[in-house]
Amino acid sequence: MDGTGDFDHYPISEQIVGAQLGDRWVSAAWSDGLISRFHHVWLRDNCPCAACVHQGTREQTFELLDIPPDPMPSSAQATGNALVVTWPDGHVSVFHAGWLRAHGYDTPSAASARTLWDASTLAAPPAFDGPAVLADDGALYEWLIALRTYGATLLHHVPCTDSAVGDVASRIGIVRETNFGVLWDVWSEPDPVTNANTSLPLPPHVDLPTREYQPGLQLLHCVENEASGGLSILIDGFRVAAALRERHPEHFATLTTVGWNWANRSKTTDYRWTAPLIVTDHTGEVVEVRAGNWLRAPLVDAPFDQVEAAYAAYRAFFALTYEPEFAVTFRLEPGDLMAFDNRRILHARGAFTDPPGEHRRRHLRGCYTERDELHSRIRMLERARRASAAHANL
Amino acid sequence: MDGTGDFDHYPISEQIVGAQLGDRWVSAAWSDGLISRFHHVWLRDNCPCAACVHQGTREQTFELLDIPPDPMPSSAQATGNALVVTWPDGHVSVFHAGWLRAHGYDTPSAASARTLWDASTLAAPPAFDGPAVLADDGALYEWLIALRTYGATLLHHVPCTDSAVGDVASRIGIVRETNFGVLWDVWSEPDPVTNANTSLPLPPHVDLPTREYQPGLQLLHCVENEASGGLSILIDGFRVAAALRERHPEHFATLTTVGWNWANRSKTTDYRWTAPLIVTDHTGEVVEVRAGNWLRAPLVDAPFDQVEAAYAAYRAFFALTYEPEFAVTFRLEPGDLMAFDNRRILHARGAFTDPPGEHRRRHLRGCYTERDELHSRIRMLERARRASAAHANL
Numbered sequence: 001m002d003g004t005g006d007f008d009h010y011p012i013s014e015q016i017v018g019a020q021l022g023d024r025w026v027s028a029a030w031s032d033g034l035i036s037r038f039h040h041v042w043l044r045d046n047c048p049c050a051a052c053v054h055q056g057t058r059e060q061t062f063e064l065l066d067i068p069p070d071p072m073p074s075s076a077q078a079t080g081n082a083l084v085v086t087w088p089d090g091h092v093s094v095f096h097a098g099w100l101r102a103h104g105y106d107t108p109s110a111a112s113a114r115t116l117w118d119a120s121t122l123a124a125p126p127a128f129d130g131p132a133v134l135a136d137d138g139a140l141y142e143w144l145i146a147l148r149t150y151g152a153t154l155l156h157h158v159p160c161t162d163s164a165v166g167d168v169a170s171r172i173g174i175v176r177e178t179n180f181g182v183l184w185d186v187w188s189e190p191d192p193v194t195n196a197n198t199s200l201p202l203p204p205h206v207d208l209p210t211r212e213y214q215p216g217l218q219l220l221h222c223v224e225n226e227a228s229g230g231l232s233i234l235i236d237g238f239r240v241a242a243a244l245r246e247r248h249p250e251h252f253a254t255l256t257t258v259g260w261n262w263a264n265r266s267k268t269t270d271y272r273w274t275a276p277l278i279v280t281d282h283t284g285e286v287v288e289v290r291a292g293n294w295l296r297a298p299l300v301d302a303p304f305d306q307v308e309a310a311y312a313a314y315r316a317f318f319a320l321t322y323e324p325e326f327a328v329t330f331r332l333e334p335g336d337l338m339a340f341d342n343r344r345i346l347h348a349r350g351a352f353t354d355p356p357g358e359h360r361r362r363h364l365r366g367c368y369t370e371r372d373e374l375h376s377r378i379r380m381l382e383r384a385r386r387a388s389a390a391h392a393n394l
Numbered sequence: 395m396d397g398t399g400d401f402d403h404y405p406i407s408e409q410i411v412g413a414q415l416g417d418r419w420v421s422a423a424w425s426d427g428l429i430s431r432f433h434h435v436w437l438r439d440n441c442p443c444a445a446c447v448h449q450g451t452r453e454q455t456f457e458l459l460d461i462p463p464d465p466m467p468s469s470a471q472a473t474g475n476a477l478v479v480t481w482p483d484g485h486v487s488v489f490h491a492g493w494l495r496a497h498g499y500d501t502p503s504a505a506s507a508r509t510l511w512d513a514s515t516l517a518a519p520p521a522f523d524g525p526a527v528l529a530d531d532g533a534l535y536e537w538l539i540a541l542r543t544y545g546a547t548l549l550h551h552v553p554c555t556d557s558a559v560g561d562v563a564s565r566i567g568i569v570r571e572t573n574f575g576v577l578w579d580v581w582s583e584p585d586p587v588t589n590a591n592t593s594l595p596l597p598p599h600v601d602l603p604t605r606e607y608q609p610g611l612q613l614l615h616c617v618e619n620e621a622s623g624g625l626s627i628l629i630d631g632f633r634v635a636a637a638l639r640e641r642h643p644e645h646f647a648t649l650t651t652v653g654w655n656w657a658n659r660s661k662t663t664d665y666r667w668t669a670p671l672i673v674t675d676h677t678g679e680v681v682e683v684r685a686g687n688w689l690r691a692p693l694v695d696a697p698f699d700q701v702e703a704a705y706a707a708y709r710a711f712f713a714l715t716y717e718p719e720f721a722v723t724f725r726l727e728p729g730d731l732m733a734f735d736n737r738r739i740l741h742a743r744g745a746f747t748d749p750p751g752e753h754r755r756r757h758l759r760g761c762y763t764e765r766d767e768l769h770s771r772i773r774m775l776e777r778a779r780r781a782s783a784a785h786a787n788l
Contacts, residue, residue: 005692006659024702037698041705046692058659059589059688063597064709065716105694105701174571195453203457211766213607257676265400265452270773271766275676282651282670294453298399298440300499304431307499308418311435315458322459372605372665379664 003082003096005048006058009386010098011393012081019078026076028083028100036104043085044071046103047093115149116239118326125234125328126150130158130337133171140171141381143339144374147217151341152234152328158221158337165221165365168337173373176215178208179269186220186364188227188354193266195294199227199353204235204321204346205292207368210262210271214290216371218342220364222332227362230352232338234328237289237346240320241278251313256280258310262290263297274301277317288343291318321346332364341371397476397490399442400452403780404492405787406475413472420470422477422494430498437479438465440497441487509543510633512720519628519722520544524552524731527565534565535775537733538768541611545735546628546722552615552731559615559759562731567767570609572602573663580614580758582621582748587660589688593621593747598629598715598740599686601762604656604665608684610765612736614758616726621756624746626732628722631683631740634714635672645707650674652704656684657691668695671711682737685712715740726758735765 004010018029025037045064047053052062075086083095126146132139133155147153158164166183169175175182188199196202208214245252259274279288302310320326327348332338340347354361398404412423419431439458441447446456471478477489520540526533527549541547552558560577563569569576582593590596602608639646653668673682696704714720721742726732734741748755 006657007661008664039701039705042693042701045705054586054589054592054594054688057586057589057592057688060690061589061594061688063687063712064705065712069706069709103692103694105692105696106698108697174573177568177571179568192448192451195448195451195455198448198451200448200455211764212610213764213766216606259676263400267401268774269770270402270777271770272773273766279676282653282673293457294448294451294455296454298497298499299436300497302499303502304500307433307436311433311439311458312463315463318457318459370605370607372607372667376663376665379666380662383664 003048003094004099005046005053005060008383009390010096010102011386011390012096012098012101014097014101015080016078016083016097016100017080019076019083021073021076026073026083026085028078030101036100036106038100040071040073043073043093043095044087046095047091048095048099049091049093051091113148114151114238116242117150117236118239119324119328122150122328124330125152125154125338125340127154127156130155130168130335134167137381137384141378144172144378144381147339147341148374148378151236151238151344153339155337155339157335160223160334162223162365165219165337165367168221168339169219169367169369172217172369172377174369176368176370178215178368179266179271183365183367186366187360187362188352190359199230199351201351202349203293204233204318204348205295206237206290206342206346207292208271208342209290209292209295210264210273212273214288215342215368217339217369217374218347218366219337219339219369220332220347220366221337222334222363223365224334224361224363225332226358227352227354229350230331230362231329231350232332233348233350234338234340235321235326235346235348236344237291238286238344240317240326240346241286241289243320243326244317248313248316251316252278254306254309254313255317258306258313259301260290260310260314261297261299261301262292262295264295272297277314289346291346342368343371397442397488398493399440399447399454402777403784404490404496405780405784406490406492406495408491408495409474410472410477410491410494411474413470413477415467415470420467420477420479422472424495430494430500432494434465434467437467437487437489438481440489441485442489442493443485443487445485507542508545508632510636511544511630512633513718513722516544516722518724519546519548519732519734521548521550524549524562524729528561531775531778535772538566538772538775541733541735542768542772545630545632545738547733549731549733551729554617554728556617556759559613559731559761562615562733563613563761563763566611566763566771568763570762570764572609572762573660573665577759577761580760581754581756582746584753593624593745595745596743597687598627598712598742599689600631600684600736600740601686602665602736603684603686603689604658604667606667608682609736609762611733611763611768612741612760613731613733613763614726614741614760615731616728616757617759618728618755618757619726620752621746621748623744624725624756625723625744626726627742627744628732628734629715629720629740629742630738631685632680632738634711634720634740635680635683637714637720638672638711642707642710645710646672648700648703648707649711652700652707653695654684654704654708655691655693655695656686656689658689666691671708683740684737685740736762737765
C-alpha cells in the first residue's frame with residue numbers, strides 16, 4: 001500500500017501546512033493557500049489503514065455501522081505530506097496529501113466534460129485516423145476525449161472488413177450483445193425484420209429505445225456504399241433538449257414527466273419499455289433522450305388527460321430535430337466509422353437506392369458498447385500517464 | 395397482416411357496438427358495457443394500414459410530423475369486430491377490436507406486477523426445480539413470474555457443472571459480459587482482486603453499483619460448499635426503501651436526491667458512477683437501489699452542506715437492512731441457484747471458513763442478465779400461449 005485507498009497515483013503537488021479541528025470538520029491548509037474542509041464522518045469513512053481497507057483488493061472492510069454516529073476526532077495534525085487524524089479509541093487515520101487534494105469536495109467541481117453543439121458550432125463530427133486509433137494509445141486517447149465531449153465522432157480509413165468495427169470497439173471495452181448479435185449489419189434486404197434494413201428514410205432516433213438500458217455507445221462502420229442517397233445525419237439530442245427547455249418549457253416539462261411506450265416488433269423477442277422522452281437525473285441535468293418513431297408503441301401509460309399534451313410536446317421536440325440549425329449531414333464513405341453516444345445523439349438517414357437489381361450495396365456494420373467502458377478506458381489511459389510520470393520522477 | 399400493428403395475437407372477446415365522434419376523442423362502446431375513449435391524435439398515430447405501418451416489419455413508417463397538428467376524423471363507425479375511423483383526406487384507419495381492447499388507456503392499468511416482501515411475509519425465496527426449468531416452458535414461465543413478482547427465487551437440483559448457470563441464464567436471454575467475464579466464480583482466493591473473493595463477510599449489496607447500468611438480474615449457482623459459515627442473506631431493497639420512506643421521510647428524500655460516488659478498485663479497469671442510493675422514476679416509484687459498502691468511493695459529488703445529511707441517511711438505510719425484520723437467511727447447498735433482481739434485492743453473506751489448508755471449497759458460479767430479457771421472455775411465452783389458443787379455436 002502506498003497509503004491511499006486505491007490503485008491510482010497521486011503526485012503530491014502541494015503540502016498540507018496546517019490542520020484545524022472544528023466541531024464538524026477538519027480544515028486543512030495547503031501550501032498554495034487553499035483551505036479544504038473535510039467532515040469528521042467523511043474522514044472516518046475514508047480511513048485508508050489496513051484495518052479499514054483490504055490490503056490486496058483496496059476495497060473497504062470498515063462499515064459505518066461499526067461505529068457510533070457522529071465520530072469526533074481527538075486531534076488533527078498536518079505533517080506536510082499527510083493529514084493525521086486520531087480518534088478517541090486510538091484509531092489513527094493517515095491521509096496522503098496527493099490523495100486528499102484529489103478528493104477535496106469543499107468547492108463544486110469544474111465545468112462539465114460535455115460540450116453541446118449544433119450545426120453552427122460543429123460543421124462535422126471531429127474526425128480521427130482509424131489505423132492510428134487501433135495502434136496507438138495516444139491517438140486512442142484523443143479520440144475518446146472527443147467522443148466524451150461531443151458525443152459524436154468519425155474515424156477514417158478503418159479497414160473494410162467484417163470484423164473491424166469490433167476491433168475498434170474493443171479499444172474502448174466490452175461489446176454489448178443484443179438480440180441483433182454482437183456485430184450486426186445495416187443494409188437493405190428483400191425480407192427485412194426492421195425498418196433499419198429497408199431503403200426507407202429513418203427519422204432521428206437512438207437505437208433500442210425499447211430497452212430499459214439503451215446502449216450507451218454505438219459504432220457504425222461503412223464497409224461499402226454503392227447506393228445513391230442515404231445521407232447520414234447526426235443531431236445533438238441534449239442540445240435540442242436544451243433548446244426545447246428554453247423555447248417551450250411546458251413541453252420540456254411534459255417530456256421529462258410523461259412516460260412514452262416503446263416496443264420492438266419481432267417474431268422472436270418482445271422488448272418494451274416505458275420512459276420519458278427526455279430523462280433528467282437527480283441534479284436536473286439531461287442525461288438521456290429516447291427516440292425512434294418506428295419503435296414507439298401505442299401510448300397507453302400516460303394519464304388520459306395528459307395524452308394530448310404528450311403528443312404536442314413530442315411534436316415540438318421532433319419539429320426542432322428537423323430544423324437545419326441542429327443537424328449535421330454527411331455521406332459515409334467506405335472506411336468511415338461513426339461512433340456516438342446513443343443516449344445523447346440522434347442519428348438519421350435519408351432514403352437510398354441500391355444499384356439496379358442489387359441489394360446490400362450500402363453496407364454498414366455496427367455494434368454497441370457502454371459509456372461506462374468509455375469512461376473507464378479514459379481513466380486507465382490517464383492512470384498510465386500518471387504512472388509513467390511518477391516513474392520518471394523517481 | 396391481420397390488421398394489427400404487431401406480431402401478437404388479439405382474440406376478440408368483446409364486440410365494438412357503438413362509436414361516438416367527439417371534439418377531442420372517439421368513444422367506443424363495447425358489448426360488455428365498457429366505454430373507452432381514444433384521442434383523435436392517438437387514433438391517427440396508431441393507424442395500422444399498409445401506408446402507415448411497414449407490412450413486413452410491422453414498424454411504423456407514418457410520422458406525426460407528416461400531418462398537421464390536431465387531426466379531426468370526419469367519421470367513426472363501429473362494425474362489431476372493428477372501429478373504422480375516416481379522415482378528411484380520405485385516409486381510413488381500421489382498428490381491430492381485440493387489439494383496440496388490449497390497448498385501451500382510458501382507465502389506469504391494474505396492480506403492479508411486483509410484490510414487496512420482508513421476513514414476515516416470505517420465509518424463503520420461492521423455489522423451483524432446476525431441471526424442469528431447463529427443459530419445460532411451463533416450468534420456466536412459473537419461475538419467471540415469481541422472479542418478476544418477488545425479485546428473488548431459488549432453483550434446486552441444478553447440475554453442478556461450470557456451464558450450468560449459463561444454461562439457466564440462457565433460458566431467460568442474453569448473458570451480459572462484464573470485466574469479470576461472461577461466467578465468473580465466487581470463492582476465497584489467496585490473492586483476491588475483490589472482497590467478494592475473500593472469506594470476509596459481505597454486507598448487503600448489489601453487484602456493480604460502479605456502473606451506470608447495474609445488471610438487472612444476477613444468477614448465483616452453488617457448485618460446491620464444504621465451508622462452515624457463509625450463510626446467504628437476501629433483502630428486498632424496495633421494501634426497505636418503502637419502510638425508510640414511511641419511518642424517515644427526510645432520509646428517504648436525501649437518498650433519492652444526493653448522488654453517492656461508487657468506484658471499483660482494480661489494476662485493469664476504473665469504473666465509477668455517481669447516483670443516488672435510491673432511484674425513483676418519473677412516476678415517483680422506486681425503481682433501483684444502489685449499495686455495496688466496499689465499492690463506495692469517497693463522497694465528493696455531494697454539495698458540502700449535504701454531506702452529513704447524506705451520511706445520516708445512508709446509516710439509517712443500512713441500519714434497516716440489519717434488522718431481522720427484512721432479511722431472509724439460508725445456506726446454499728450444491729445444486730442451489732439464486733436468481734434475483736440485482737437492482738432491487740440486496741444480497742449478503744456471512745464470513746466463512748474453508749476446510750483447513752484449502753481454498754475455493756465454497757464455490758459459487760455466477761452471471762448477469764437484464765430485466766429486459768426477463769420481461770421479453772415472459773411476453774414471448776405468453777404470446778406462444780395465445781397463438782396456441784388462437785390455433786385451437788380455428
